[in-house]
Amino acid sequence: MRNPFKYGGIVTGPYFADRSGEIKTLKREIENLNRVFLVSPRRFGKTCLLHNLMGSLDPDGYAVAYIDLNAFPDLRSFAGAVASLTTKALETNTDKLIKLFAGFKRLRPNISIGSEGDVSASLELAVEEKEAIAALIEGFAHADALAQRKRRTLAIIIDEFSDIEKYNGGAVEKALRAEIQTHQHTSYIFSGSEMSVMLSMVQNKKRAFYKMGRIMALEPIKQETYEGFIKGWFEKGGYSISTDCVREIIDLGQGITYNVQRLCHTAWEAAIESKTIDAPLTETLQAIIVKQDAPHYEVLWQTISATQKVLLIALAQDPDTPPFSKAFLLRHKIGPASSINASLASLVKKGILVRQGPGAQYRFSDLFFPFWIREIGKL
Numbered sequence: 263m264r265n266p267f268k269y270g271g272i273v274t275g276p277y278f279a280d281r282s283g284e285i286k287t288l289k290r291e292i293e294n295l296n297r298v299f300l301v302s303p304r305r306f307g308k309t310c311l312l313h314n315l316m317g318s319l320d321p322d323g324y325a326v327a328y329i330d331l332n333a334f335p336d337l338r339s340f341a342g343a344v345a346s347l348t349t350k351a352l353e354t355n356t357d358k359l360i361k362l363f364a365g366f367k368r369l370r371p372n373i374s375i376g377s378e379g380d381v382s383a384s385l386e387l388a389v390e391e392k393e394a395i396a397a398l399i400e401g402f403a404h405a406d407a408l409a410q411r412k413r414r415t416l417a418i419i420i421d422e423f424s425d426i427e428k429y430n431g432g433a434v435e436k437a438l439r440a441e442i443q444t445h446q447h448t449s450y451i452f453s454g455s456e457m458s459v460m461l462s463m464v465q466n467k468k469r470a471f472y473k474m475g476r477i478m479a480l481e482p483i484k485q486e487t488y489e490g491f492i493k494g495w496f497e498k499g500g501y502s503i504s505t506d507c508v509r510e511i512i513d514l515g516q517g518i519t520y521n522v523q524r525l526c527h528t529a530w531e532a533a534i535e536s537k538t539i540d541a542p543l544t545e546t547l548q549a550i551i552v553k554q555d556a557p558h559y560e561v562l563w564q565t566i567s568a569t570q571k572v573l574l575i576a577l578a579q580d581p582d583t584p585p586f587s588k589a590f591l592l593r594h595k596i597g598p599a600s601s602i603n604a605s606l607a608s609l610v611k612k613g614i615l616v617r618q619g620p621g622a623q624y625r626f627s628d629l630f631f632p633f634w635i636r637e638i639g640k641l
């Protein structure tokens with residue numbers, strides 16, 4: 263039997279652990295044409311949830327365009343994507359689609375015919391870069407108008423929305439707000455992992471998205487539900503595992519979906535013959551994963567400065583003491599608190615550390631990385 267615990271991609275069908283409450287809420291928000299800001303740290307499962315939400319919408323009434331800002335490095339490509347993905351979501355007839363594409367003022371259709379006669383079309387900026395904002399707004403306006411004509415509700419989902427700042431920030435946000443607040447046929451879900459960016463967008467009076475929609479914080483999958491999912495799959499595969507052991511695995515993964523999936527995947531393989539998952543086996547899981555990821559960590563380690571390494575080693579050994587505290591600085595022989603500010607900021611920017619809570623508390627974004635750091639410290 264194939265390993266049912268998937269990680270690292272989009273998980274659907276029976277492999278997708280219950281998010282039915284969240285899907286129900288989001289469906290309702292779409293129905294009501296609301297705007298939702300979906301927020302959680304990385305790897306909690308936003309992207310997966312959004313894909314499963316899309317799969318659950320009735321195609322007769324709803325059309326969905328999913329746009330991941332990661333895929334669009336500049337405003338011109340984002341503008342092209344908005345116009346082409348929303349139009350494609352609402353029009354499947356190729357001839358009509360090409361006609362619609364030809365109607366854009368600032369975007370030029372790019373049509374190619376594959377070897378099987380299949381037609382694929384996209385849009386690209388036809389005017390100068392400085393008109394990219396206007397092209398973007400044209401795309402959003404066109405989408406809402408087309409949804410009206412088609413008598414369908416359009417859901418536009420923008421993933422990694424906190425990245426919007428990379429497109430010269432404020433001007434894009436302002437123009438977007440002005441446009442989408444007039445929409446009567448489109449619902450928006452903006453999803454993002456940069457908590458501070460997302461929250462400030464919606465809660466800061468000076469920002470364009472102030473009070474534009476509700477914030478929905480995606481929590482870890484409910485403990486009991488996740489336990490049932492995990493135990494169910496192991497039992498289906500003929501494994502024996504106690505509820506305590508399942509809990510232990512969820513705890514090890516700190517409840518973060520990616521981590522828990524990865525640990526379960528690893529446990530499945532480690533016990534493929536014994537079919538027994540017990541405490542001694544569970545204890546070996548992190549070490550197995552760290553060994554698998556060691557080449558990646560070795561490369562990453564090369565990109566880190568000496569001062570940052572000292573700090574990371576200290577944080578890996580001493581995760582519970584705030585790095586600015588006297589105890590921490592003394593114990594790890596790190597200079598004055600002011601000297602670690604820059605290092606911490608740079609490590610957050612690189613995505614290695616995540617700032618947590620209102621205090622100056624930091625955690626590793628990759629749960630298994632500090633384990634590797636502690637191992638090298640032992641050498």
Ligand SMILES: Nc1ncnc2c1ncn2[C@@H]1O[C@H](COP(=O)(O)OP(=O)(O)O)[C@@H](O)[C@H]1O
Binds near residue numbers: 277280302310520
């Ligand atoms: N409900 C779920 N059931 C099973 N696996 C999931 C679920 N949600 C997320 N995952 C796993 O966790 C990984 C991280 O989830 P992802 O949706 O990419 O998180 P985010 O978008 O919040 O960073 C995914 O690649 C997937 O393997």
Ligand SMILES: [Mg+2]
Binds near residue numbers: 308309310421
């Ligand atoms: Mg994601």
